Amino acid sequence: MRLRCPSCGRIYSSLIPPKCSCGEPLDVTYDYESINTSRWGRREKGVWRYRELLPDVHEIISLHEGGTPLLHARFGDNLGLNVFIKDETRNPTGSFRDRLITVAVSYGLPHARNGFVVASNGNAAASLAAYAARAGREAYTIVPKLIEGSKLAQIVAFGAKVIRYGESVDEGISYAEGLAEGRDLYNVTPESNIVGLEGQKTIAFELWEELNPTHVVVPTGSGSNLYSIYKGFNELLRIGVIEEIPKLIAVQAERCSPIASEVLGVEPKAKPTRALALYVKDPFMKGLAVKAVEESGGTAVLVGEDELDLGEKLLAGEGVFAEYASSVVVPALMELADSGYFERDDRIALIVTSCGLKGMGAEGRERFTVGGTKLDILRLLSERSMYGYEIWEALEKALKYQAVYQHLRELESLGFIAESRREGRRVYYRLTERGRRFLEAFSLQRKGFKASLKS
Ligand SMILES: [Zn+2]
Incomplete structure (x- = not known):
């Protein structure tokens, strides 16, 4: 894959930053005319099923990510709504980030002789640690001081190097860029290299195949997942298999709300939340995420700290153990349902991004509870x-x-x-x-x- 800036013509091949040095946003595109989606159904489930809409790679580094179950949520019945849980906790390292990392690592492998680096508040770091191990390369992870002990344990178990830097993930992003340059590492941080987002967008393809949703409720920290899902549906629109992008609903914690506040037109907050994976104070992808919500005709919801346990319990009642940062989708759904936002025959997908085991450990849940x-x-x-x-x-x-x-x-x-x-x-x-x-x-x-x- 070679990517040319539509404005100045500059060519990008290894790293694809969100914006060209001329300031133009960069977007990975494909020859949409030639895509035949009927091929997809004949392949094994998972991220690489959609390979025509993914970057070309020489070798796929995979742990069988994606192809996650879509479960009917019985608590939706009580609200008189059709609600489904997209259970991303079933990915190899327990979070949706495996979709990003399989693509970023496979694509970056020829450029990663010295290894990979990522700045992450936990899940992408744990995922990179696993996939780099699988690829036989070193992984450097820049994680914030506020991180759950269980995520650290996961990163360390896979043998990755851990550098704790900054209070939230925001500070780690430029640190990772410096380290990548200094040690000649391939940087898979989505804020610095959007190639991995191509993997994340496959959530949209799976949702389309299984449900063709009218609404998708997305826990939102950095905004990259929201943007990826939007891009996926936008591509389905361009291919001509859907007529409309589902309404995307961004869910953030009241205590840290840069994206949702912009959508709702209220004062943003940037304080630590028990939903630690949503603690991104100044998300680089804010503009793209807000645009995704607005162009889909969706909205945003703010969730209070006291609603996290309820979300966790209701998901657990369906057999899904989610981390707080994912559990926010349930109180968000209830608030929208209460306000009469949904129609009876809407098809609503809740993205449950990450497993509850990741929110454990002395430095995590207990300290914040x-x-x-x-x-x-x-x-x-x-x-x-x-x-x-x-x-x-x-x-x-x-x-x-x-x-x-x-x-x-x-x-x-x-x-x-x-x-x-x-x-x-x-x-x-x-x-x-x-x-x-x-x-x-x-x-x-x-x-x-x-x-x-x-x-
Ligand atoms: Zn340019």
Whole structure:
């Protein structure tokens, strides 16, 4: 594949940045007249089934990515809607990023004698680690300081090098570009090289084959998935097999909302969210993602931190364990359904991008679940065992008594506290070993943080 800038004529062959150095956006295109989609159905399922609409490669590095199941969501029936879950957790490393990486690694292989590099907030890094291992090449992953321990474990298990840089993924992107240049690595970061997005767009092809959806609900961090899905449907439109692009719905966390806020015309936020994979403060692809939503006639939804658990539980009730960053699609669906956004015969696809096991580990979910009040409760219980009302009084906070009980229940379900004894109606709680370790680890982390501020 050779790509020529439509404006200045500059030719790109190994890396394809989102924009030409002249400022013109670059887009990988094909000879759409010659595409015969009836061939696809005769091939094995997966990303490479659609090879006419993928870059030419000498060798395919594959772990059988794509071809993921589309499950009927029973919670949709309760809303009177036809809802389906596109279960991307079934990809080889547990996320949709395998679609990107199989294409980027296969295409980049001749340029990656010294290895590959990616800046990622976790899933693309874990995926690159696996595919580089499969290709027998080194992988360098630039990941932010806020990353789930389980994603790190996955990256390390595949033998990739880990460089922790910046608080969110934003800072890592230019670092990866520098490293790629300095060490002659092939950079698969989508913000620097859009070739892998060609793989991600195959979600759209599969959705068309299986459902021909009217609406696609997409968890949105960097915006690259949203843009890829849009590009996929746009190509189906150009080939002439669909008449209309489904409405694309961008879902972001209220706490970090650069893309959704632009669509909705509200003030954006850029704070850390428990849906860590959606923590992208200043997405490079914001413009393309917003354009994708607007040109499809779709919309955006903001999801609160307190709705993440509900999303996770409802998906789990369907047999799908999703990370928080994917679970946002469920509260988003419910909000739109409540507001009467959908018609009865719409066909709605929820993209569940990544597996819940990835959101685990001391640095991930627990740290973000256990904040302010819960920590105070743990500290109180580390002194002595106490009962609910006593804890409520000791907290001296403008907090309802019921809220304290809710915190206690959650701490108990995390295994951080346990019932120690009962006196009449009073239930006394104590800190468990696990709770003690967590509190210690947290205090150490805080000390380390303070020390690093001083130095
Ligand atoms: Zn140009």
